[in-house]
Structures are given as structure tokens and as C-alpha cells.
Amino acid sequence: MDCKEFMLQIWTLMDAEPDERAWASLRAHLENCPLCQRHYRFETVLRVHVRQSCAEPAPELLRRRIRRFIAELGDA
Numbered sequence: 001m002d003c004k005e006f007m008l009q010i011w012t013l014m015d016a017e018p019d020e021r022a023w024a025s026l027r028a029h030l031e032n033c034p035l036c037q038r039h040y041r042f043e044t045v046l047r048v049h050v051r052q053s054c055a056e057p058a059p060e061l062l063r064r065r066i067r068r069f070i071a072e073l074g075d076a
């Protein structure tokens with residue numbers, strides 16, 4: 001999994017039912033990727049999101065940040 005795939009999968013999972021196996025692979029990427037770690041404290045965000053995702057849509061701010069990060073990766 002590369003960084004772009006990582007971000008796209010987070011994007012998808014935010015709108016989907018929590019899928020523990022998918023989240024686990026995302027966390028595995030994050031643990032080994034200083035780039036993603038530096039951009040966002042996703043481990044914390046994901047934990048919060050996994051807890052809340054049954055009740056609440058993902059925050060619009062987080063969506064915007066992900067969209068921007070994907071755009072940055074696309075230009076790299």
C-alpha cells in the first residue's frame with residue numbers, strides 16, 4: 001500500500017461500515033510511513049472515528065484535509 005492508496009482507503013472507509021481488517025491494514029501503513037504520520041495524526045483520528053462512525057458522519061474538516069493531501073500526492 002502506498003500513501004495515495006492509504007488516503008483513498010481512509011476516504012472510502014469514512015463513508016462505509018467499519019471494517020476491522022481494512023482499518024488494520026491502514027494502521028499498518030501508518031506505523032511504517034513517516035510521511036503520513038507527519039501530515040496527520042491519523043492513528044488518533046482513526047480511533048476516534050471508528051468509535052463514532054456508527055453515529056456520525058466524518059467531520060468535513062477531515063474530509064477536506066484528506067482531499068488536499070491526495071491532491072498533493074498527485075502532484076508529487
Ligand SMILES: [Zn+2]
Pocket residue numbers: 002003004006029033034035036037
Ligand atoms: Zn504513507
